[in-house]
Amino acid sequence: MDTAKITQNITTELEQLKKYTSTPEKGITRFPFTQEAKEAANYLAQLMTEVGLKVRTDNTGSIIGRLEGKSSETIMLGSHYDSVKHGGAYDGIAGVICAIEVARLLRENNNTLSYSLEIIATNDEEGARFNTGLFTGKVLLGQLTVDDIKNQFDAQGISVYDAMKSYGLQPDEIAEHTRNDIKAFLEIHIEQGPVLEYHGAQLGIVQVIVGIKRAKITIRGRADHAGTMPMNMRQDALEQASKVISKISDRARLFPNSVATVGYLEVKPNIMNIVPSEVNFAVEIRGTDEDSIMSQYYALLADLDQMSHASGLTYTAENLLFTSPVKMNETIMNILEASCIERGYSYMQLPSGAGHDAQIFGEQIPAAMLFVPSIGGRSHCPEEKSEPKDLAVATIVAYDAILKIANSL
Ligand SMILES: [Zn+2]
Numbered sequence: 402m403d404t405a406k407i408t409q410n411i412t413t414e415l416e417q418l419k420k421y422t423s424t425p426e427k428g429i430t431r432f433p434f435t436q437e438a439k440e441a442a443n444y445l446a447q448l449m450t451e452v453g454l455k456v457r458t459d460n461t462g463s464i465i466g467r468l469e470g471k472s473s474e475t476i477m478l479g480s481h482y483d484s485v486k487h488g489g490a491y492d493g494i495a496g497v498i499c500a501i502e503v504a505r506l507l508r509e510n511n512n513t514l515s516y517s518l519e520i521i522a523t524n525d526e527e528g529a530r531f532n533t534g535l536f537t538g539k540v541l542l543g544q545l546t547v548d549d550i551k552n553q554f555d556a557q558g559i560s561v562y563d564a565m566k567s568y569g570l571q572p573d574e575i576a577e578h579t580r581n582d583i584k585a586f587l588e589i590h591i592e593q594g595p596v597l598e599y600h601g602a603q604l605g606i607v608q609v610i611v612g613i614k615r616a617k618i619t620i621r622g623r624a625d626h627a628g629t630m631p632m633n634m635r636q637d638a639l640e641q642a643s644k645v646i647s648k649i650s651d652r653a654r655l656f657p658n659s660v661a662t663v664g665y666l667e668v669k670p671n672i673m674n675i676v677p678s679e680v681n682f683a684v685e686i687r688g689t690d691e692d693s694i695m696s697q698y699y700a701l702l703a704d705l706d707q708m709s710h711a712s713g714l715t716y717t718a719e720n721l722l723f724t725s726p727v728k729m730n731e732t733i734m735n736i737l738e739a740s741c742i743e744r745g746y747s748y749m750q751l752p753s754g755a756g757h758d759a760q761i762f763g764e765q766i767p768a769a770m771l772f773v774p775s776i777g778g779r780s781h782c783p784e785e786k787s788e789p790k791d792l793a794v795a796t797i798v799a800y801d802a803i804l805k806i807a808n809s810l
Contacts, residue, residue: 402800407502407793414448414498415789419490428487428783432555433462433525433536434568441482445497445522452505454520460570460578461537462524468504470514476806477519477586478503478799481526481537481758488527489785495773496589497522499796506800514807516584523758530555530564538761543579550575585733585806586762589771589795591787593755595778603794604748605772606737610760611658611687611752612726614694617719618705620645622712624670624678639668639677641714645704649684652697658752659688661697689726689752727760730767733806737769740801746794769802771795 421441424430431437445464449456454466464482467475480496500520507518521537528534531553539545550561550572565572597605622638646663653661665683684701688694705716734750741748753760753770762768773795776786 402506402797404790404793404797407506407796408789410502410505411495411498411792411796412789414501415490415495417444418494418498422484424487429484429490430486430488431482431484432486432530433483434530434564438462438483438524439568441494442522445482445501448501449504449520452501453508454504459537460574461540462565462568462570463537464522466501466504466520468507468514468518468520470517470807472516473582474516474584475519475580475582476514476516476803477521477583477762478588478803479519479521479523479758480588480590481524482522483525483527483529485527485529485781487783488781489779489783491591491775491785491787492593492780493526493590495591495787495792499589499792499799502793502796503800503803506796507803512804514803516807518803518807526758531561533561535756535758535761536561538758540575540578541580541583542761542765543576544761546576547573583762583766585730586759586766586768587733587770587799587802587806588757588759588768589773589792589799590757591780591785592751592772592775593778593780594775596751597749597772597774598776598778600749601747602749602774603746603791604741604798605774606734606741606748606750607729607753607759607770607772608734608750609689609729609752610727610757610763610770611689611754612691612694613722613724613756614686614698615683615721615723616698617681617683617721618642618645618701618716619719620680620705620708620714620716622678622714623676625676627674627676630676635676636712636714637676638680638714641708641712642680642682645701645708646682648704649697649701652700653686656688656693656697659686659693659697660754661686683721687754691725694726724756724760727763727768729759729763729769732809733767733769733802736802736805736809737771737798739805740798743801744797746798771798
Protein backbone atom coordinates (compact mmCIF):
# COMPACT_ATOMS: atom_id res chain seq x y z
CA MET A 402 0.00 0.00 0.00
CA ASP A 403 1.50 3.32 -1.10
CA THR A 404 0.86 5.31 2.10
CA ALA A 405 2.91 8.28 0.87
CA LYS A 406 0.75 8.67 -2.23
CA ILE A 407 -2.49 8.39 -0.22
CA THR A 408 -1.18 11.01 2.23
CA GLN A 409 -0.20 13.32 -0.66
CA ASN A 410 -3.61 12.99 -2.37
CA ILE A 411 -5.45 13.73 0.88
CA THR A 412 -3.25 16.79 1.52
CA THR A 413 -3.77 18.18 -1.99
CA GLU A 414 -7.51 17.64 -2.10
CA LEU A 415 -8.23 19.05 1.37
CA GLU A 416 -6.16 22.10 0.45
CA GLN A 417 -8.26 22.63 -2.69
CA LEU A 418 -11.52 22.28 -0.73
CA LYS A 419 -10.49 25.07 1.65
CA LYS A 420 -11.43 27.45 -1.18
CA TYR A 421 -15.12 26.68 -0.89
CA THR A 422 -16.07 28.88 2.04
CA SER A 423 -18.07 32.08 2.47
CA THR A 424 -15.55 33.29 5.11
CA PRO A 425 -12.08 32.96 3.52
CA GLU A 426 -10.32 34.87 6.31
CA LYS A 427 -12.15 33.11 9.13
CA GLY A 428 -12.18 29.36 8.60
CA ILE A 429 -14.66 27.28 6.64
CA THR A 430 -18.29 28.34 6.45
CA ARG A 431 -20.05 26.07 3.99
CA PHE A 432 -23.76 26.09 4.65
CA PRO A 433 -26.12 23.85 2.67
CA PHE A 434 -27.73 25.05 -0.58
CA THR A 435 -25.27 27.92 -1.13
CA GLN A 436 -22.90 28.85 -3.94
CA GLU A 437 -19.86 27.59 -1.97
CA ALA A 438 -21.66 24.29 -1.32
CA LYS A 439 -22.34 23.92 -5.04
CA GLU A 440 -18.68 24.60 -5.91
CA ALA A 441 -17.49 22.04 -3.35
CA ALA A 442 -20.06 19.55 -4.68
CA ASN A 443 -18.83 20.05 -8.26
CA TYR A 444 -15.23 19.52 -7.18
CA LEU A 445 -16.12 16.33 -5.28
CA ALA A 446 -18.09 15.05 -8.28
CA GLN A 447 -15.04 15.64 -10.45
CA LEU A 448 -12.76 13.74 -8.00
CA MET A 449 -15.22 10.83 -7.89
CA THR A 450 -15.39 10.72 -11.69
CA GLU A 451 -11.59 10.74 -11.94
CA VAL A 452 -11.29 7.63 -9.75
CA GLY A 453 -13.79 5.82 -11.98
CA LEU A 454 -17.03 6.13 -10.05
CA LYS A 455 -20.44 6.66 -11.64
CA VAL A 456 -21.46 10.00 -10.13
CA ARG A 457 -24.87 11.47 -9.38
CA THR A 458 -26.31 14.04 -7.00
CA ASP A 459 -29.44 13.11 -5.11
CA ASN A 460 -32.40 15.21 -4.06
CA THR A 461 -30.75 16.16 -0.74
CA GLY A 462 -27.80 17.82 -2.47
CA SER A 463 -25.47 14.96 -1.57
CA ILE A 464 -22.92 13.68 -4.09
CA ILE A 465 -22.74 9.95 -4.65
CA GLY A 466 -20.12 7.98 -6.59
CA ARG A 467 -21.08 4.36 -7.26
CA LEU A 468 -18.93 1.33 -7.92
CA GLU A 469 -21.08 -1.58 -9.13
CA GLY A 470 -20.62 -4.91 -7.36
CA LYS A 471 -22.14 -8.32 -8.04
CA SER A 472 -25.23 -7.34 -6.06
CA SER A 473 -27.15 -4.09 -6.45
CA GLU A 474 -27.39 -3.91 -2.66
CA THR A 475 -25.15 -1.15 -1.38
CA ILE A 476 -22.49 -0.48 1.22
CA MET A 477 -22.06 3.24 1.89
CA LEU A 478 -18.83 4.95 2.86
CA GLY A 479 -18.66 8.68 3.43
CA SER A 480 -19.26 11.71 5.58
CA HIS A 481 -20.58 15.27 5.17
CA TYR A 482 -19.30 18.22 3.13
CA ASP A 483 -21.17 21.07 4.86
CA SER A 484 -19.65 22.89 7.84
CA VAL A 485 -20.51 24.99 10.86
CA LYS A 486 -19.94 28.77 10.84
CA HIS A 487 -16.20 29.56 11.00
CA GLY A 488 -15.39 25.87 11.27
CA GLY A 489 -12.33 23.91 10.22
CA ALA A 490 -11.16 22.28 6.99
CA TYR A 491 -11.40 18.67 8.26
CA ASP A 492 -14.75 18.13 9.99
CA GLY A 493 -16.78 15.95 7.63
CA ILE A 494 -14.93 16.73 4.43
CA ALA A 495 -11.79 14.79 5.50
CA GLY A 496 -13.93 11.65 5.71
CA VAL A 497 -15.29 12.29 2.21
CA ILE A 498 -11.78 12.65 0.78
CA CYS A 499 -10.60 9.47 2.56
CA ALA A 500 -13.63 7.64 1.14
CA ILE A 501 -12.76 8.75 -2.40
CA GLU A 502 -9.20 7.47 -1.79
CA VAL A 503 -10.66 4.10 -0.74
CA ALA A 504 -12.54 3.96 -4.05
CA ARG A 505 -9.34 4.82 -5.95
CA LEU A 506 -7.48 1.97 -4.20
CA LEU A 507 -10.28 -0.49 -4.95
CA ARG A 508 -10.26 0.50 -8.64
CA GLU A 509 -6.47 0.44 -8.95
CA ASN A 510 -6.26 -2.97 -7.33
CA ASN A 511 -9.07 -4.27 -9.57
CA ASN A 512 -11.01 -5.45 -6.54
CA THR A 513 -14.43 -6.88 -7.27
CA LEU A 514 -17.03 -6.45 -4.57
CA SER A 515 -20.01 -8.63 -3.73
CA TYR A 516 -22.05 -5.58 -2.80
CA SER A 517 -22.02 -2.31 -4.71
CA LEU A 518 -20.17 0.53 -3.02
CA GLU A 519 -21.34 4.13 -2.81
CA ILE A 520 -19.02 6.92 -1.76
CA ILE A 521 -21.26 9.64 -0.34
CA ALA A 522 -20.74 13.29 0.58
CA THR A 523 -23.83 14.04 2.66
CA ASN A 524 -25.42 17.46 2.96
CA ASP A 525 -26.51 19.56 5.96
CA GLU A 526 -25.22 17.17 8.59
CA GLU A 527 -24.24 20.01 10.92
CA GLY A 528 -27.61 21.75 10.89
CA ALA A 529 -25.78 25.08 11.25
CA ARG A 530 -28.03 26.99 8.84
CA PHE A 531 -31.50 25.75 9.81
CA ASN A 532 -30.87 24.48 13.38
CA THR A 533 -31.59 20.96 12.16
CA GLY A 534 -28.91 18.56 10.94
CA LEU A 535 -28.33 15.00 9.67
CA PHE A 536 -30.42 16.00 6.64
CA THR A 537 -29.26 13.50 3.99
CA GLY A 538 -29.35 10.57 6.41
CA LYS A 539 -32.83 11.46 7.61
CA VAL A 540 -34.15 11.69 4.04
CA LEU A 541 -32.53 8.42 2.93
CA LEU A 542 -34.07 6.66 5.93
CA GLY A 543 -37.49 8.21 5.37
CA GLN A 544 -37.58 10.44 8.45
CA LEU A 545 -38.51 13.82 6.90
CA THR A 546 -41.75 15.08 5.39
CA VAL A 547 -42.58 18.09 3.21
CA ASP A 548 -44.26 19.64 6.26
CA ASP A 549 -41.06 19.27 8.29
CA ILE A 550 -38.91 21.12 5.75
CA LYS A 551 -41.51 23.86 5.26
CA ASN A 552 -41.22 24.62 8.97
CA GLN A 553 -37.43 24.76 9.36
CA PHE A 554 -36.00 28.23 8.77
CA ASP A 555 -32.58 29.87 8.62
CA ALA A 556 -31.70 33.24 10.18
CA GLN A 557 -33.09 35.06 7.10
CA GLY A 558 -36.43 33.26 7.37
CA ILE A 559 -35.75 31.02 4.34
CA SER A 560 -37.18 27.54 4.80
CA VAL A 561 -35.35 24.31 3.90
CA TYR A 562 -38.14 23.84 1.34
CA ASP A 563 -37.45 27.17 -0.38
CA ALA A 564 -33.66 26.81 -0.12
CA MET A 565 -33.89 23.41 -1.83
CA LYS A 566 -36.07 24.86 -4.58
CA SER A 567 -33.72 27.70 -5.39
CA TYR A 568 -30.82 25.20 -5.35
CA GLY A 569 -32.58 23.25 -8.13
CA LEU A 570 -33.87 20.34 -6.03
CA GLN A 571 -37.44 18.99 -5.70
CA PRO A 572 -38.53 19.50 -2.10
CA ASP A 573 -42.04 18.14 -2.81
CA GLU A 574 -40.47 14.72 -3.42
CA ILE A 575 -38.52 14.72 -0.14
CA ALA A 576 -40.44 11.76 1.28
CA GLU A 577 -39.90 9.63 -1.83
CA HIS A 578 -36.18 9.01 -1.45
CA THR A 579 -36.15 6.27 1.16
CA ARG A 580 -33.35 3.81 0.40
CA ASN A 581 -33.94 0.15 1.19
CA ASP A 582 -30.80 -1.13 -0.51
CA ILE A 583 -28.20 0.11 2.01
CA LYS A 584 -26.70 -2.86 3.89
CA ALA A 585 -24.06 -1.00 5.91
CA PHE A 586 -22.72 2.50 6.52
CA LEU A 587 -19.10 3.31 7.35
CA GLU A 588 -17.80 6.79 8.19
CA ILE A 589 -14.32 8.21 8.71
CA HIS A 590 -14.36 11.41 10.78
CA ILE A 591 -11.96 13.49 12.84
CA GLU A 592 -12.32 12.85 16.57
CA GLN A 593 -13.02 16.52 17.47
CA GLY A 594 -11.68 15.88 20.97
CA PRO A 595 -8.32 15.21 22.69
CA VAL A 596 -8.64 11.52 23.67
CA LEU A 597 -6.76 9.79 20.80
CA GLU A 598 -3.91 12.28 20.92
CA TYR A 599 -3.69 11.92 24.72
CA HIS A 600 -3.39 8.13 24.42
CA GLY A 601 -1.07 8.27 21.42
CA ALA A 602 -3.44 6.19 19.26
CA GLN A 603 -3.35 6.51 15.46
CA LEU A 604 -6.97 5.55 15.09
CA GLY A 605 -10.20 5.32 17.09
CA ILE A 606 -12.95 2.75 16.62
CA VAL A 607 -16.23 4.24 17.81
CA GLN A 608 -18.24 2.01 20.17
CA VAL A 609 -21.33 4.15 20.58
CA ILE A 610 -22.55 7.60 19.60
CA VAL A 611 -23.88 9.36 22.67
CA GLY A 612 -27.50 10.13 23.34
CA ILE A 613 -28.52 13.70 24.14
CA LYS A 614 -31.17 15.15 26.45
CA ARG A 615 -31.77 18.89 26.25
CA ALA A 616 -34.30 20.76 28.35
CA LYS A 617 -35.17 24.37 29.05
CA ILE A 618 -35.81 25.13 32.71
CA THR A 619 -37.61 28.28 33.88
CA ILE A 620 -37.61 29.33 37.54
CA ARG A 621 -40.01 32.11 38.51
CA GLY A 622 -39.57 34.29 41.59
CA ARG A 623 -40.45 37.94 42.23
CA ALA A 624 -38.74 41.21 41.28
CA ASP A 625 -38.15 43.46 44.31
CA HIS A 626 -35.90 46.28 45.43
CA ALA A 627 -32.45 44.77 46.08
CA GLY A 628 -31.90 47.08 49.04
CA THR A 629 -35.20 47.07 50.89
CA MET A 630 -36.38 43.44 50.60
CA PRO A 631 -34.95 41.45 53.55
CA MET A 632 -33.12 38.21 52.78
CA ASN A 633 -35.73 36.01 54.45
CA MET A 634 -38.59 37.55 52.46
CA ARG A 635 -37.25 37.62 48.92
CA GLN A 636 -37.99 35.20 46.07
CA ASP A 637 -34.71 35.37 44.18
CA ALA A 638 -34.93 33.23 41.02
CA LEU A 639 -31.18 33.40 40.38
CA GLU A 640 -30.23 32.38 43.90
CA GLN A 641 -32.43 29.28 43.62
CA ALA A 642 -31.30 28.53 40.04
CA SER A 643 -27.64 28.71 41.00
CA LYS A 644 -28.16 26.18 43.81
CA VAL A 645 -29.78 23.73 41.37
CA ILE A 646 -27.28 24.38 38.55
CA SER A 647 -24.27 23.92 40.83
CA LYS A 648 -25.14 20.23 41.27
CA ILE A 649 -25.43 19.39 37.55
CA SER A 650 -21.72 19.06 36.71
CA ASP A 651 -20.80 17.19 39.89
CA ARG A 652 -23.59 14.71 39.24
CA ALA A 653 -22.38 14.12 35.65
CA ARG A 654 -18.91 13.25 37.01
CA LEU A 655 -20.44 10.27 38.82
CA PHE A 656 -21.46 8.63 35.53
CA PRO A 657 -18.80 7.21 33.21
CA ASN A 658 -18.81 8.64 29.65
CA SER A 659 -21.26 11.34 30.65
CA VAL A 660 -21.13 15.11 30.30
CA ALA A 661 -23.62 17.77 31.36
CA THR A 662 -23.56 21.44 30.47
CA VAL A 663 -25.55 24.56 31.22
CA GLY A 664 -24.47 26.65 28.25
CA TYR A 665 -27.40 29.04 28.18
CA LEU A 666 -28.59 31.28 30.98
CA GLU A 667 -31.00 34.19 30.91
CA VAL A 668 -31.73 36.37 33.94
CA LYS A 669 -34.70 38.73 34.13
CA PRO A 670 -34.79 41.65 34.50
CA ASN A 671 -30.94 41.38 34.62
CA ILE A 672 -30.50 44.65 36.48
CA MET A 673 -27.99 45.18 39.25
CA ASN A 674 -30.33 46.48 41.97
CA ILE A 675 -33.40 44.34 41.30
CA VAL A 676 -33.93 40.88 42.79
CA PRO A 677 -34.07 38.51 39.76
CA SER A 678 -37.67 37.55 38.98
CA GLU A 679 -37.00 34.83 36.41
CA VAL A 680 -34.18 32.61 35.23
CA ASN A 681 -34.18 30.49 32.10
CA PHE A 682 -31.43 27.98 31.54
CA ALA A 683 -30.82 25.15 29.12
CA VAL A 684 -29.31 21.93 30.35
CA GLU A 685 -27.72 19.41 27.99
CA ILE A 686 -26.81 15.91 29.19
CA ARG A 687 -24.92 13.49 26.95
CA GLY A 688 -24.04 9.90 27.69
CA THR A 689 -23.44 6.44 26.28
CA ASP A 690 -26.41 4.85 27.98
CA GLU A 691 -29.95 6.05 28.27
CA ASP A 692 -30.32 5.19 31.97
CA SER A 693 -27.45 7.41 33.06
CA ILE A 694 -28.78 10.32 30.98
CA MET A 695 -32.29 10.00 32.35
CA SER A 696 -31.26 9.44 35.98
CA GLN A 697 -29.32 12.69 35.86
CA TYR A 698 -32.30 14.47 34.37
CA TYR A 699 -34.72 13.04 36.97
CA ALA A 700 -32.30 14.02 39.74
CA LEU A 701 -32.35 17.57 38.38
CA LEU A 702 -36.17 17.55 38.42
CA ALA A 703 -36.09 16.27 42.01
CA ASP A 704 -33.77 19.16 42.97
CA LEU A 705 -36.18 21.58 41.32
CA ASP A 706 -39.13 20.07 43.22
CA GLN A 707 -37.26 20.38 46.49
CA MET A 708 -36.21 23.95 45.66
CA SER A 709 -39.82 24.85 44.87
CA HIS A 710 -41.08 23.20 48.06
CA ALA A 711 -38.54 24.94 50.27
CA SER A 712 -38.57 28.40 48.68
CA GLY A 713 -42.08 28.75 47.26
CA LEU A 714 -40.73 29.58 43.80
CA THR A 715 -42.22 27.79 40.81
CA TYR A 716 -40.54 26.16 37.84
CA THR A 717 -41.29 24.58 34.48
CA ALA A 718 -39.18 22.11 32.48
CA GLU A 719 -39.61 21.91 28.71
CA ASN A 720 -38.12 19.08 26.67
CA LEU A 721 -36.08 20.40 23.73
CA LEU A 722 -34.47 17.22 22.43
CA PHE A 723 -33.95 13.59 23.21
CA THR A 724 -31.90 11.17 21.14
CA SER A 725 -30.96 7.69 22.31
CA PRO A 726 -27.36 6.51 22.28
CA VAL A 727 -26.64 4.48 19.12
CA LYS A 728 -24.34 1.46 19.34
CA MET A 729 -22.04 0.80 16.42
CA ASN A 730 -22.16 -2.62 14.75
CA GLU A 731 -19.90 -5.15 16.49
CA THR A 732 -19.17 -7.23 13.40
CA ILE A 733 -17.83 -4.18 11.57
CA MET A 734 -15.96 -3.00 14.70
CA ASN A 735 -14.21 -6.39 14.82
CA ILE A 736 -13.32 -6.12 11.13
CA LEU A 737 -11.81 -2.65 11.70
CA GLU A 738 -9.89 -3.91 14.74
CA ALA A 739 -8.50 -6.90 12.80
CA SER A 740 -7.17 -4.57 10.10
CA CYS A 741 -5.43 -2.35 12.71
CA ILE A 742 -3.80 -5.40 14.32
CA GLU A 743 -2.73 -6.91 10.97
CA ARG A 744 -1.17 -3.67 9.78
CA GLY A 745 0.34 -2.75 13.14
CA TYR A 746 -1.59 0.49 13.68
CA SER A 747 -2.18 1.65 17.24
CA TYR A 748 -5.88 2.08 17.98
CA MET A 749 -8.38 2.34 20.79
CA GLN A 750 -12.11 2.07 21.17
CA LEU A 751 -13.96 5.15 22.37
CA PRO A 752 -17.44 6.67 22.44
CA SER A 753 -18.35 9.62 20.23
CA GLY A 754 -19.55 12.63 22.21
CA ALA A 755 -20.71 14.36 19.01
CA GLY A 756 -23.52 13.41 16.66
CA HIS A 757 -22.71 12.05 13.18
CA ASP A 758 -24.37 10.67 10.05
CA ALA A 759 -23.43 7.17 11.32
CA GLN A 760 -25.88 7.61 14.20
CA ILE A 761 -28.87 8.11 11.88
CA PHE A 762 -27.87 5.10 9.77
CA GLY A 763 -26.87 3.09 12.86
CA GLU A 764 -30.42 3.28 14.23
CA GLN A 765 -31.59 1.08 11.33
CA ILE A 766 -28.66 -0.66 9.64
CA PRO A 767 -25.17 -1.88 10.63
CA ALA A 768 -22.95 1.20 10.94
CA ALA A 769 -19.45 1.95 12.17
CA MET A 770 -17.05 4.87 12.51
CA LEU A 771 -13.32 5.43 12.45
CA PHE A 772 -11.93 8.45 14.32
CA VAL A 773 -8.72 10.22 13.34
CA PRO A 774 -6.84 12.20 16.03
CA SER A 775 -7.57 15.95 16.21
CA ILE A 776 -4.47 17.99 17.00
CA GLY A 777 -4.96 19.59 20.43
CA GLY A 778 -8.51 18.24 20.38
CA ARG A 779 -9.55 21.38 18.48
CA SER A 780 -12.65 21.34 16.26
CA HIS A 781 -15.46 23.59 15.00
CA CYS A 782 -12.86 26.37 14.77
CA PRO A 783 -10.37 27.53 12.12
CA GLU A 784 -7.49 25.91 14.12
CA GLU A 785 -8.99 22.45 13.57
CA LYS A 786 -6.42 20.05 12.09
CA SER A 787 -5.66 16.36 11.67
CA GLU A 788 -2.48 14.89 10.17
CA PRO A 789 -2.90 13.67 6.57
CA LYS A 790 -0.76 10.62 7.47
CA ASP A 791 -3.33 9.70 10.14
CA LEU A 792 -6.13 10.19 7.61
CA ALA A 793 -4.18 7.81 5.31
CA VAL A 794 -4.14 5.17 8.07
CA ALA A 795 -7.93 5.47 8.39
CA THR A 796 -8.22 5.19 4.60
CA ILE A 797 -6.24 1.95 4.52
CA VAL A 798 -8.25 0.42 7.39
CA ALA A 799 -11.50 1.43 5.66
CA TYR A 800 -10.23 -0.13 2.42
CA ASP A 801 -9.55 -3.44 4.23
CA ALA A 802 -12.94 -3.22 5.91
CA ILE A 803 -14.92 -2.59 2.72
CA LEU A 804 -13.37 -5.70 1.15
CA LYS A 805 -14.30 -7.79 4.20
CA ILE A 806 -17.74 -6.27 4.83
CA ALA A 807 -18.71 -7.07 1.26
CA ASN A 808 -18.26 -10.74 2.08
CA SER A 809 -19.42 -11.00 5.68
CA LEU A 810 -22.71 -9.17 6.18
ZN1 LIG B 1 -18.78 16.39 11.32
